[in-house]
Amino acid sequence: MIELKNVCKSYGLTKALKDVSFSVKKGEIIGFVGPNGAGKSTAMKIITTFTAPTSGTVSVGGYNVMSDPLEVRELIGYLPERVPLYSDMLVREYLEFIGEARHLNGRFKTRFDWVVDACGLESVLERKIDVLSKGYKQRTCLAQALIHDPEVLILDEPTSGLDPLQIIGIRNLVKNLAHDKTIILSTHILPEVSTVADRILVINDGQIVADGSFGNLIKTVTDLSVIYLAVQCAKKEFQTALSDAGDIESIEIDSATPRGITGAHLYHAPDRDILPVLNKIIRKNNWLVVELVPERLSLEESFIRLTQSHAKTTQKSKKLEVTGPREGGAA
Amino acid sequence: MKDIAVIFRREFRAYFYSPIAYVFSIIFIILNGGLYMFHFFLLGNADMRSFFAVLPLILGLIFIPAISMRLWSEENKLGTVELLLTLPMRTEHIVLGKFFASFVFYLIALAGTLTIPLLLLILGNPDMGPVVGGYFGAVLIGAFFLSIGIFISGFFSDQIVSLIITSLACGFIVLIGWGYVPMVLDGWIPGLGTFLYDYVGVTRHFNDIERGVIDIRSIVYFMSFSALFLYLNAKALERRKY
Numbered sequence A: 001m002i003e004l005k006n007v008c009k010s011y012g013l014t015k016a017l018k019d020v021s022f023s024v025k026k027g028e029i030i031g032f033v034g035p036n037g038a039g040k041s042t043a044m045k046i047i048t049t050f051t052a053p054t055s056g057t058v059s060v061g062g063y064n065v066m067s068d069p070l071e072v073r074e075l076i077g078y079l080p081e082r083v084p085l086y087s088d089m090l091v092r093e094y095l096e097f098i099g100e101a102r103h104l105n106g107r108f109k110t111r112f113d114w115v116v117d118a119c120g121l122e123s124v125l126e127r128k129i130d131v132l133s134k135g136y137k138q139r140t141c142l143a144q145a146l147i148h149d150p151e152v153l154i155l156d157e158p159t160s161g162l163d164p165l166q167i168i169g170i171r172n173l174v175k176n177l178a179h180d181k182t183i184i185l186s187t188h189i190l191p192e193v194s195t196v197a198d199r200i201l202v203i204n205d206g207q208i209v210a211d212g213s214f215g216n217l218i219k220t221v222t223d224l225s226v227i228y229l230a231v232q233c234a235k236k237e238f239q240t241a242l243s244d245a246g247d248i249e250s251i252e253i254d255s256a257t258p259r260g261i262t263g264a265h266l267y268h269a270p271d272r273d274i275l276p277v278l279n280k281i282i283r284k285n286n287w288l289v290v291e292l293v294p295e296r297l298s299l300e301e302s303f304i305r306l307t308q309s310h311a312k313t314t315q316k317s318k319k320l321e322v323t324g325p326r327e328g329g330a331a
Numbered sequence B: 001m002k003d004i005a006v007i008f009r010r011e012f013r014a015y016f017y018s019p020i021a022y023v024f025s026i027i028f029i030i031l032n033g034g035l036y037m038f039h040f041f042l043l044g045n046a047d048m049r050s051f052f053a054v055l056p057l058i059l060g061l062i063f064i065p066a067i068s069m070r071l072w073s074e075e076n077k078l079g080t081v082e083l084l085l086t087l088p089m090r091t092e093h094i095v096l097g098k099f100f101a102s103f104v105f106y107l108i109a110l111a112g113t114l115t116i117p118l119l120l121l122i123l124g125n126p127d128m129g130p131v132v133g134g135y136f137g138a139v140l141i142g143a144f145f146l147s148i149g150i151f152i153s154g155f156f157s158d159q160i161v162s163l164i165i166t167s168l169a170c171g172f173i174v175l176i177g178w179g180y181v182p183m184v185l186d187g188w189i190p191g192l193g194t195f196l197y198d199y200v201g202v203t204r205h206f207n208d209i210e211r212g213v214i215d216i217r218s219i220v221y222f223m224s225f226s227a228l229f230l231y232l233n234a235k236a237l238e239r240r241k242y
Helices: A040-047 A069-075 A091-101 A105-118 A134-146 A164-180 A190-194 A214-221 A235-243 A275-285 A299-309 B002-015 B020-043 B049-068 B070-078 B080-084 B091-123 B128-153 B159-175 B181-188 B192-199 B203-210 B216-239
Strands: A002-011 A014-024 A029-033 A055-060 A076-079 A152-156 A182-187 A199-204 A207-212 A225-232 A248-254 A261-268 A288-295
Touching (some): A014 A055, A014 A207, A040 A055, A040 A182, A091 A134, A134 A164, A182 A190, A225 A275, B020 B049, B049 B091, B049 B128, B070 B128, B091 B216, B128 B159, B181 B192
Parallel strands (some): A076 A152
Antiparallel strands (some): A225 A261
């Protein structure tokens, strides 16, 4: 449905996109993730024909964005990051204008009723856009993107500035639309898309650094598994007992445990099961186990790793270098 | 064609969302009427020559830039330009829709000054040829300046910057045909002043029409320059693609 081939885009000397290629199948929901300034919006502006790529080709539904922009625009519903609204218009007037501009004609009434209902705008229809809250503005703009029942939806940070309840609302709306539409959803908050998106594209510094389902992405960022173990014993005893256990790659003592209890993150290769070894050691020393948890990287942490570890791809060794306290540890 | 109408309706209505439209029209009519009445009582002639003599300068320096400044600058500022240029419409049609909205608004303000010829008809027996010619010229010059204004506003997201630059550009085009200005320029670079007066300056063409001499060359001058700037505006907006 959407295809980018070797797309580059430069603004003067800054290169916003460097040789980006990916394709999106019909009906897929893509989470487009990356830190601010990574090139998400630029890529979306190119797909929606607002800006043109410096080089490379982009096609949507078989139409080239450069040679057939009007056909591409018919297919796309676009929610830009800046939430473009005419502040002097009423919500109803604004949607009527978009409906006319999108040539809905006879279909307008049914589509209008549908978007007003789907975006929850009944109560503000006769209000000036200027006085709406951020959430309603965002929803009015979303209604604009949906009114012509587009095959492709491009949503640039649709949830920024919304409260958690509204974020869930938008997420559900996207999920409901999912079955027959191709959706690209950008965000700089990974957890937001991890539940909705079929596939996640991570972009950093103008390049696609990771592409795959959420689970696969997590695997690519970490090649060690972690177990958190806390027992009732002295720190020294703990260290000497565990130091000769095979398969444990490294031990990171948790400094925030209460007195008399020693806790540590134990790193091991994912294909090795260290639980039997641990069990043996615990029984041998007759420790009282306070906590034993297999840990996962938090979403935020994996996002940071995805965008940062790839920034220095030359550094091949991906050994985990743990600095901060880990999820589920001291807390 | 339908697209032009859709954009036209929105733009035209947008002029009346704020009180600016009313304030603008009233000031335009009062200023023009006031300036004219001053001469009218002084000379006691039933003609509108003094009205049309200052009209290009007033239009070029203040009024046209004030109408045209918001056309694209506001869109750039609100970010709605991104919405507008991703609608399934040709950029040329959007530009034309905006242009006609501002043009019709200008015509309405201009129509407000029709009280002057009415007054002349009641008080005396004016020669209507120059009056009709003058209004015809004012319509053409308005279209020309508006096309310059819309072209300039496409580059800026600050309305005041658009206003000032349009005002400078239109002011230059008026003054280049104004009395001694071409002579002074000729003194600096021989031939330049005359060249600009002949080919760029608006005053000569306006004066021809205002005298009642409707020369096809003058009409072509106004129409072709308006079309050129509107075309450039559409191209400049699409140019952000490269």
